[in-house]
Amino acid sequence: MNNRTKIETKNLTKIYEREEEKFIGVYDINLTINEGEFVGILGHSGAGKTTLLSLMGGLIKPTKGSVYINNVDIFKLDDNELSHFRNKNIGFIFQYSSLIPNFTVMENILLPIVFSKEKKNLREYETRAKYFLERLGLKGYEDKYAYELSGGEQRRVAIARAFINKPEIILADEPTADLDEDTELKVLKFFREIQRKENLTFVLVTHSTEIVDLCLCETVYYMKKGRIYDKKIIA
Amino acid sequence: MIKRLLLELSIRNINRRKLRFLLVFIPIFILTFIFTYLLVISQIFLYSLNELSLKIGQADIVVVPMGSLVENEDFLLEGNLRPFKLNPVFYDKIKNQFKDEIERITYQIYLENLDGIALIAIDPRTDFIVKPLLEKKVELGEFEAYVGAKAFEKLGGKDSVEIYSKKFRIVSKLKETGSGLDYAIFVRVDDIKKLKDIDYISVIYIRAKPEVDSEILAYKIENVFVQVDTAHLTKMGKKIKKSINDLNNILKFMFLISIILCILLIYNIYSIIINERRKEIGILKGLGASNKDVLKLLLLEGFLVCSPASIFGSVVAIILSYLTLLKFFKLIFVKIPVTVFIFVPLSLLISITITFLGIYITFSKIRRFDILSLLKSI
Ligand SMILES: Nc1ncnc2c1ncn2[C@@H]1O[C@H](COP(=O)(O)OP(=O)(O)OP(=O)(O)O)[C@@H](O)[C@H]1O
């Protein structure tokens, strides 16, 4: 572990249990992600990508092993601490639709600010949100309600929300899954740009090699049946 | 700023789930309504009754012609006067036969109802019922009248009143008693006899000597003179109180059942509302809301719905309970003691407790799920 290590997993294992049956989510994952690194995680459906990302963000608890972020074992934190930690450090782009339908686009984006423990100047974040919307091709959408948006538009709002609180880490689960090629390109360009500008540690989960290439990922992990079977360092 | 967002969040949620929250609003409204209504009714009853028994407490026994007790009660409690007749000889007979036990004795003649005002003749020489209630202590002279507080209002504050084509000057008003006396006008028996042939009396009021057991005296009078009925005034009060108590017990039972039903209902509705919102809770937690934050949000929403429902429920209950007693039972002695308004904050407290408990218990079950499965739920 060097001083640039941002995320580290040790023997990370998640077994889903239902009645007598056991399903492997992820199995014995050991990886280290550095600060400012753009990482891609590639794998087929059911490979365990969402499980791994959820473990990294503390959305689920591992069966075995641990996750260190900024050298903190996140599963040793209590609910309050972990929530605060997640709010402050992690921007999550969920694979599943995740907007609150009856809130406007702006309100949805500002949600992480509501639960922030630090005092925040809302104006500043509104400006930031507007900038993101513009970059993501949703200029003027602030006051639209989430339920009025198309699937792809909702997805982009969720993307803007992940960045709003200036987190150090972005965990993106198939962020461009329901976007057309042009829009996808736009989003990926935005990712790369903001990742560089704000020195984000970026973990992007996808099943498409193309996206990994387009993002100019520095490191790519290949997953299958809950395990990482290959690692490719590009830059 | 950010606290405001949280508040807005809950208001928006309530708006979004109008129907759901209406489902909470209604049982809370019913709950506080029943709670307040029943308590207020019994409270008003007891309070008014105490006032009443204080006011006619000057007499111990009332004597009426046989079978007229209920009618007399009607007058005393509701102001509804029906002239009933007793042979005047009983007045002297009772007076003479029990002179050792009677401290004071007087009679009244119920004449008639004049547009809701009861016309009563009294004998000022012996009267001890009306006199102590006078606002101005003046003797009743020829063709003069005393008026009860409500009758005075009805007359519009006139200083005289025409009875049997003769003008009677009003010389004093009675203090409000909360009994039928408030709706009466009192004139001298002697004056009435000049205008009309009257050969009867209606009621005899007796105050027993302090050392005499008035209940036994009433019993004795009734035994000696079978043509009369007697009522023991304190006992009458007790009797009413007892029937109110019986009523109260039935009410208490209904009260308990409805409260339990409402609690179950409120709890179930909250459990539905919160379970429906698993996904939303998952989103909020995924964005860094702690269990405490989510609980706070849910409680805030619960509070915003339950407090207007509860306040509304108890205020409506107070108004309606008063109207029931006044209009439906026509009980003129009803007064609202200010203390009933304590039920507004009290029922608020109770409904908030139930709401919060319901939310807390339901949320405790949900918080066990991990965020990913909350997010995956529909
Ligand atoms: N709650 C659960 N109970 C049982 N098994 C589960 C559960 N969640 C996931 N799994 C299983 O764990 C494995 C990994 O699932 P995961 O969601 O991580 O896959 P993924 O790589 O994200 O797939 P996709 O690309 O389709 O999103 C799958 O085989 C899945 O069936």
Ligand SMILES: [Mg+2]
């Ligand atoms: Mg997945």
